[in-house]
Amino acid sequence: MTTEQQNREARLTDRVVASFDGTPDPRLRELMRSLTRHLHSFVREVRLTEEEWQRAIAFLTATGHITDDRRQEFILLSDVLGVSMQTVTVNNEAYGDATEATVFGPFFAAGSPAVEQGGDISGGAAGEPCWVSGTVTDTSGEPVPGARIEVWEADDDGFYDVQYDDDRVAARGHLFSDDAGAFRFWAITPTPYPIPHDGPVGRLLAATARSPMRASHLHFMVTAPGMRTLVTHIFVRGDALLDSDSVFGVRDSLVKDFTSCPPGTPTPDGRDLGGRGWSRVHFDIVLAPRSP
Template identity: 65%
Template sequence: MSETTHAGNGISTEQAGVEQELVDTVLASFDKAEDPRLMEVMQALTRHLHNFLREVRLTEAEWNTGIDFLTAAGHITDDKRQEFVLLSDVLGASMQTIAMNNQAYKGATEATVFGPFFLEDAPEIPLGGDIAGAAAGQPCWVEGTVTDTSGNPVPGARIEVWEADEDGFYDVQYSDSRIAGRAHLFTAEDGSYAFWGLTPTPYPIPHDGPVGKMLKAVGRSPIRASHLHFMVTAEGLRPLVTHIFVEGDPQIEIGDSVFGVKNSLIKKFETQPVGTPTPDGRDVHSQSWARTRFDIVLAPGSDLR
């Protein structure tokens, strides 16, 4: 074998050639793909994967550990828990994909991570209705408008909202099939909306599986900053997946485990003393409540990249 080393990484030129020949062979195996985009993606994935393997000189034992990790992620995933979404989130891949596909546009509301706890077919509530159901927590009045980037109101926009309870759990994490802390509603003719929810609190992402073990191994916290999820859709406008965060939440400074915080999405949640009248006259049972405002601006639906 040649004594010449390759690129200063301690392997011989001959060994580097053997490795590169394999890369080239795998790349060529995708040349006949009928879909050019599929070919582009698979070849780029192959190049980056092999570059990673060669850069860190991954051992067979380490590769098998990675396979075991992905297998465990598959086993724990079901219709209520998506471990691969969690993995994408904690590696920043979700936020990077969102950043690339939701570029800033004329004051449109910024997008952030979808998360693993959205459910189709959440119940509909009227304007001013309550998404909390039986979920525990401080009542919170949420209001705002939905407009386009020209300031025109968007009537009939569908707003999906979902959040954890004060103990940090979403309804799907309970075993009793409850529906709580989630609903959808539609904006009024003037683009306005309002509903009762809960004041968000910090909580950990599920960390009893392989993703949690990985975070522990690298010394990272699983805690998410306090937030309330939104997904907003309207005909002719770009769909928006986002959340709002609680101003003053210490976890924002410590760090959000899925890198989802953006300054524009941090909102004031103002606690109202016991006995303060609510906007709709609701009786909050002699407890404090909070209120916040989130005005949503949707970008045009055409490709803006």
């Protein structure tokens, strides 16, 4: 490449960056200037062709077309590129022994049913029963009573309730920690499943020889006054997909022992499972203080 060509490209980048100098909002100005520099740098580094640019625009257009109020393909794209996880990492700085955060995912739904301590969030979803217990404390070890614990997961067929067409509400719910910060409920044992891969993101994964599979996990969102909101999962120790989770959500500290209990094993609350096997897991949650 000639020096003149390099100068032409650099001058263009400088002109576009300068076009945002008058942006009144300083944060928006910073974002747009930096985004421009990085995008131009990418185009110049890979020597992007016009055909490749057109294919990228077609990809983004298709991503928009498949997105609706039940499916968020742009979040899925952010997830598989690791952008979601990097954003989580940047915005949840390490604080003492606070529980690590991970990706929110595209399948959360507001308005989940409330369950009492020891209740069942499965709502009839297919899967092996799983007893989940733990505590919510702050980083000094003090219990956090009344923390809202929101939980959701895929069923044994690999689908969240919002992926069905019948408006079912299943495998999600919320409860509150007791006066000692403890919680306990029935869920279903997490199993691996693929992220939706029948759209543009799936085609991208196929073209790059990447799997759409997610490691087995159970979602949590925990909120309490004065505490930083925690969005996290717990993962099943021994899952073969822990090192290849399609959205890079696994953290070593979140891998837990899901102990398998054969049929006939007494349950913690005396529940009769009709001869089925079940599992159990313990998850102690530590919340960081909210930033001032």
